[in-house]
Amino acid sequence: MRRTLCWLLAISVVVQSVFGGAAAQTFPDKAVRVIVPFTPGGSTDATGRIISEAMSAALKQPFVVENRPGAAATIGIDMVAKAKPDGYTLGVSGVGATAIVPLLDPKLPYNPARDLDIIAGLSGVESVIIARPDLKQNSFAEVLAFAKDNPEKISYATAGVTGPAHLSMEDLSQMAKVKLLHVPFAGDVPAITAVLTGDVSIGLVAIASATPFLTDGKLKGLAAGGPKRLKLFPNVPTIAEQTEFKDYSTYAWNVLVSAKGTPPDVIEKLNKAVNDAIARDDVREKLENLGLRVLPGDAKSAQDFVAKEIAKNKRIIEATGLKRE
Numbered sequence: 640m641r642r643t644l645c646w647l648l649a650i651s652v653v654v655q656s657v658f659g660g661a662a663a664q665t666f667p668d669k670a671v672r673v674i675v676p677f678t679p680g681g682s683t684d685a686t687g688r689i690i691s692e693a694m695s696a697a698l699k700q701p702f703v704v705e706n707r708p709g710a711a712a713t714i715g716i717d718m719v720a721k722a723k724p725d726g727y728t729l730g731v732s733g734v735g736a737t738a739i740v741p742l743l744d745p746k747l748p749y750n751p752a753r754d755l756d757i758i759a760g761l762s763g764v765e766s767v768i769i770a771r772p773d774l775k776q777n778s779f780a781e782v783l784a785f786a787k788d789n790p791e792k793i794s795y796a797t798a799g800v801t802g803p804a805h806l807s808m809e810d811l812s813q814m815a816k817v818k819l820l821h822v823p824f825a826g827d828v829p830a831i832t833a834v835l836t837g838d839v840s841i842g843l844v845a846i847a848s849a850t851p852f853l854t855d856g857k858l859k860g861l862a863a864g865g866p867k868r869l870k871l872f873p874n875v876p877t878i879a880e881q882t883e884f885k886d887y888s889t890y891a892w893n894v895l896v897s898a899k900g901t902p903p904d905v906i907e908k909l910n911k912a913v914n915d916a917i918a919r920d921d922v923r924e925k926l927e928n929l930g931l932r933v934l935p936g937d938a939k940s941a942q943d944f945v946a947k948e949i950a951k952n953k954r955i956i957e958a959t960g961l962k963r964e
Contacts, residue, residue: 666726666905670701674730676715678708682847682931686762686893687731689925693916694909711799712736713747716896720749724756724900726909731761732896734803738949742956743801743963751949755896757942758906759913760934762926764891765846766804766864767875769834772856774841779862780881782841783815790818796830796842799823801963804843806952807864807889809959814884834858845891846871846930864889870927892934892948894941910938 671694675687684706691702707715712735719730737751749755768779776782786793797804800823812819822839824830827848834842835857846869852858853872860875866888869875879887895913897906916922917933926933934944955961 666908667698667700669727670703671695671698671726672728673702673704674715674719674728675704675706676708676712676730676732676736677706679706682762682764682845682891682929683712683731683733683893685847685929686926686931689922690761690895690913690916693919693922694912697912697915698908711740711802713740713744713749716755717747717749719896720754720898722898724898724902726897726901726905728897729758729909730755730896731893733893734891734948734952737894737896737945738952739801739803739806739956740963742949742953743961751896751945754899756899756901756906756938757945758895758897758901758938759910760936760941760944761893761895761913761917762931763865763934764893765869765930765932766807766843766890767846767849767853767869767872768841768843768861768864768878769831769849769853769858770841770861771834771837772859774859776861777859778876778881779878782861783817783882786817786819787815791820793817793841794820794822794839796822796824796833796839796844798826798830798844801956801961803891804889806955806959806961808843809961810955811878811884811887811889813958814887815882831858843889850930865932869930871930894934894945906938910941 673687673691675684677683687704691704695702707718712733716730716732716736719728722728741747741751776785782793795808827844830842830844833839853860860872862881863869863875863877868877879885914935917935923933
């Protein structure tokens with residue numbers, strides 16, 4: 640009896656291995672849903688659509704983008720966290736929903752470390768500090784010099800309280816030992832409008848949102864936020880170039896996520912599809928023309944990147960005492 644039971648268990652393991660492997664090899668055999676937790680038109684949406692189209696071509700199945708905005712992107716990402724962990728429901732998760740809001744809201748219905756698998760890096764969202772052409776300061780270095788002698792006389796706009804831009808500016812303010820006045824808005828567009836009207840001195844926004852105004856001369860660029868100069872505006876020096884903070888950079892980012900427990904071979908297949916997509920010249924050019932840069936690498940690299948970003952944001956939040964409104 641015992642020998643028979645052992646044989647049955649052995650056969651069961653073999654069957655599961657064979658059929659489980661076959662299922663992984665055939666993934667995907669139906670449409671894949673890609674949840675973008677923002678309204679259409681922004682950098683996260685553009686990232687999701689451009690890369691989903693390329694992944695669809697590579698894996699021979701539709702990758703259908705669904706916009707599920709709300710609650711600082713956490714509604715859409717919570718849907719991903721609660722989905723079946725089979726790789727057929729993916730999410731394009733940004734820095735806020737992955738590495739900021741979970742640190743600020745203990746009542747959030749999901750926890751990234753517990754409920755999400757990080758599949759791949761997608762895009763970095765290049766940023767720029769902008770001002771009206773008539774602002775006396777023509778560089779961010781000059782802004783900081785003025786702010787040191789004039790606390791809170793420089794106001795800055797961002798797309799919301801405790802968003803990536805807000806955290807970055809507060810971190811920079813502390814390092815530079817200056818006091819700037821934060822004025823939050825519901826997105827980059829109203830933040831830019833406030834700069835254009837002179838309601839605020841400067842703004843930190845995505846380059847994709849500011850490009851038309853910089854090109855037309857309605858705004859001037861004071862500093863590029865990322866580690867390198869902007870491809871579209873190479874004459875604008877970075878923050879690191881203008882300050883003593885040589886390792887400083889600020890940019891938002893997007894990663895591809897699924898529900899925790901997604902089979903490793905499915906994650907590997909999706910990761911390869913993402914990296915094959917962003918290696919294509921046409922895909923990379925589409926992203927770069929929107930002020931986005933690719934974030935290649937295996938799943939472990941993406942997971943390590945997110946963990947590092949979470950640790951950095953935790954440090955900033957604790958140092959500044961910022962709270963979610």
